[in-house]
Amino acid sequence: MTIIPCLQNDELRKRIETYSEVLKTEAHKLGDHGLDETEFYNSGLFRGAIERIRGQFSATMGPKREFARHVLNYMQDRGFITDWQSAGEANRHDYSVTMPSGRIVAIELKGCLDGNNTNIFDRPPQAHEFVIWSVCTNPGANPRHNAWSGIHTRLSAEIISRQERVDGTIIWDMVCGTLGRPCPKIAGEEKPRVTVLGPYELPPPCIYVFPATVPSPRNNPHPPAQQLGDVHFLKALHDCFQGHNDEVNYVDFAVEYRGVDTVRKTTVTRGGAPVMESAPTAIRRT
DNA sequence: TTGGAACGCGATGGACCGCC
DNA sequence: GGCGGTCCATCGCGTTCCAA
Structure with missing residues (x-):
């Protein structure tokens, strides 16, 4: 028995993990930022974009x-x-x-x-x-x-x-x-x-x-x-x-x-x- | 030594308010 | 009405602690 009957969708969890790895390694190929791979990951652009999107989801109470x-x-x-x-x-x-x-x-x-x-x-x-x-x-x-x-x-x-x-x-x-x-x-x-x-x-x-x-x-x-x-x-x-x-x-x-x-x-x-x-x-x- | 639980913190957006 | 400051909301992550 468990505290709540429902459980995490295992297939979705695996797909999220796989996709997030792809996103982390391929993100520099997206958009027109004009940076090469090293510059992109050193610039803070990726981290900032991720945090901004997360914040948008978090703060949306509508x-x-x-x-x-x-x-x-x-x-x-x-x-x-x-x-x-x-x-x-x-x-x-x-x-x-x-x-x-x-x-x-x-x-x-x-x-x-x-x-x-x-x-x-x-x-x-x-x-x-x-x-x-x-x-x-x-x-x-x-x-x-x-x-x-x-x-x-x-x-x-x-x-x-x-x-x-x-x-x-x-x-x-x-x-x-x-x-x-x-x-x-x-x-x-x-x-x-x-x-x-x-x-x-x-x-x-x-x-x-x-x-x-x-x-x-x-x-x-x-x-x-x-x-x-x-x-x-x-x-x-x-x-x-x-x-x-x-x-x-x-x-x-x-x-x-x-x-x-x-x-x-x-x-x-x-x-x-x-x-x-x-x-x-x-x-x-x- | 390691893995998991507990829990505080960080980064960010939205709402509100006062000021111009 | 627009702008900026402040407060409070979110979830994920990092740190600490402890049991195995």
């Missing part, structure tokens, strides 16, 4: 917000949520959602979860629920690495060290269910659970439910994960997009002191069985 807008409108149209609005640039979170129960949910949109940026979040004081939603638009990314890195390496350490509660994480985007990232949850189904939503054809989301309280070595060393129904937005998303109960992931963190270190053990349970468990790993914060 398609991610478009995806979230489609999903939230769909949920609102069907009564799973009452209302939603963009939180605006002044706020640290991206969306504020009102549930039929009246609860206010703050949603923070993130990328692939691997990287220090995952740790940049603030739970707004008015939120009854706070959810982090990973929208990874890179079909070549490794979902298993990113899910584990995000939940254990980044979020668990941040939740514990900053005492900031996160109710859950969603790993689900427009690449899910495409050829680049086929969804094992619906593979082989006679009638695949696909929701057609604007330009997207979406399998059920991958949902991770976190504890209701922040773990603390002395007072609260091992709080259990909440039930899905405790986090209204996650339950609504699960129901709206045809999730099965045995597909929901429950995450808990056990913390303790070991010498000068605070260590945490992250456990992910799905379908009643542990699917991933870390060793007790120290939180390093300088």
Whole structure:
């Protein structure tokens, strides 16, 4: 068992690696820069161009917000949520959602979860629920690495060290269910659970439910994960997009002191069985 | 010694804001 | 409206640490 059912497309990964090698060795033949091979690779032109393209991809939030807008409108149209609005640039979170129960949910949109940026979040004081939603638009990314890195390496350490509660994480985007990232949850189904939503054809989301309280070595060393129904937005998303109960992931963190270190053990349970468990790993914060 | 995990940093673009 | 500065976002990579 693994932390997330889907996996990196191995063929695509190999093709990316092969192509990037070609690009590195043949790039001087492209364009009209007028440099010979040695001059080209010494000029910084190649490195600069690569960084510029990468930055353009990284900084483009448009398609991610478009995806979230489609999903939230769909949920609102069907009564799973009452209302939603963009939180605006002044706020640290991206969306504020009102549930039929009246609860206010703050949603923070993130990328692939691997990287220090995952740790940049603030739970707004008015939120009854706070959810982090990973929208990874890179079909070549490794979902298993990113899910584990995000939940254990980044979020668990941040939740514990900053005492900031996160109710859950969603790993689900427009690449899910495409050829680049086929969804094992619906593979082989006679009638695949696909929701057609604007330009997207979406399998059920991958949902991770976190504890209701922040773990603390002395007072609260091992709080259990909440039930899905405790986090209204996650339950609504699960129901709206045809999730099965045995597909929901429950995450808990056990913390303790070991010498000068605070260590945490992250456990992910799905379908009643542990699917991933870390060793007790120290939180390093300088 | 080596390989992998953890995590901070670098390079860049986009959004916003104030000033002219 | 255009320009420049600032802040914050992204992902990949480098460094450090530790277990095998």
